[in-house]
Amino acid sequence: MAKLGEVSDTDIRRFADLQTALTKRLDHFAAHGCKVSDHALDVVMFAEANEAELDRILARRLAGETLSEHEVAQFKTAVLVFLGAEYARRGWVQQYHIGALRNNNLRQFKLLGPDVGFDSINDRPMAEELSKLLSKQNEENLLPKTILYCLNPRDNEVLGTMIGNFQGEGMPGKMQFGSGWWFNDQKDGMERQMTQLAQLGLLSRFVGMLTDSRSFLSYTRHEYFRRILCQMIGRWVEAGEAPADINLLGEMVKNICFNNARDYFAIELN
Known part of the structure; x- marks a missing residue:
């Protein structure tokens, strides 16, 4: 919070100050071409709070006090709803990566710190809280374009149907x-995700594979993804589950692998 206040030239004492600081940073990134945000929601929380409650929660945390789980949920909800509205106003895309269970090995965490290979899949329910969070953002018609990812494949159908609500x-x-x-x-x-998306939604509108900007080797995912997508569709054709129409299916593959993402992220190409 101190760093955010420093870079935004804002004295953050109340929730309104935090909103001001975040708005300044969003404007900064937008001026440099940013179009996408990413939030790690290891646990999806939802709890509403008024401004006075948010001010009190922020003041307690700035004073070094430990917050209750309910207070954390209230504060996270307010921040996400505020940011979602700001993303919508700017035409940005928000991403939610849901369901990681992090830093499981306490001894190794003390030795090496976070993000060194001791994370795994969480199995905590999230459908109801996620629904409330998205619905709250949508109340004022300020739910931005949103991509939902789940780490637990058990939740594929949850997200595959959740997106249809909004x-x-x-x-x-x-x-x-x-x-x-x-x-x-x-x-x-990949096959399970695309199969369940095709069963529950529209595979043809899928924006496809992404890369990890921290790892240049991850760019090979796109080739791997294209092969898996084409093999999967080919099996459907051989089984009589999709039309043997190379033009129709070829156009769908091109859209999934490039055109949909170009349009979704409003990427301008020379």
Whole structure:
């Protein structure tokens, strides 16, 4: 919070100050071409609070006090709803990566710190809280384009149906069930995600594979993904489950692998 206040030239003491600081940073990133945000929701929380409650929660935390789980949920909810509205006003896409269980090995965490290979899949329920969070953002018609990723493949159908609750508003495929993430970023995980998306939604509107900007080797995912997608569709054709129409299916593959993402993220190409 101190760093945010410093870079935004804002004295953050109340929730309104935090909103001001975040708005300044969003404007900064927008001026440099940013179009996408990403939030790690290891646990999806939802709890509403008024401004006075949010001010009190922020003051307590700035004073070094430990917050209750309910207070954490209230504060996170308010921040996410505020940011979602700001993303919508700017035409940004928000991403939610849901369900990681992090830093499981306490001894190794003390020795090496976070993000060194001791994370795994969480199995905590999230459908009801996620629904409330998205619905709250949608109340004022300020739910931005959103991509939802789950780490637990058990939740594929949850997200595959959740996106159907909030589609529309002039953007085909506004709500996206994101590609297989992390432990699911392999052949079986990709096939399951795309199969369940095809069963529950529109595979043709899918924005496809993504890369990890921290790892240049992750760019090979796109080739791997294209092969898996084409093999999967080919099996459907051989089984009589999709039309043997190379033009129709070829155009769909091109859209999934490039055109949909170009349009979804409003990327201008020379």
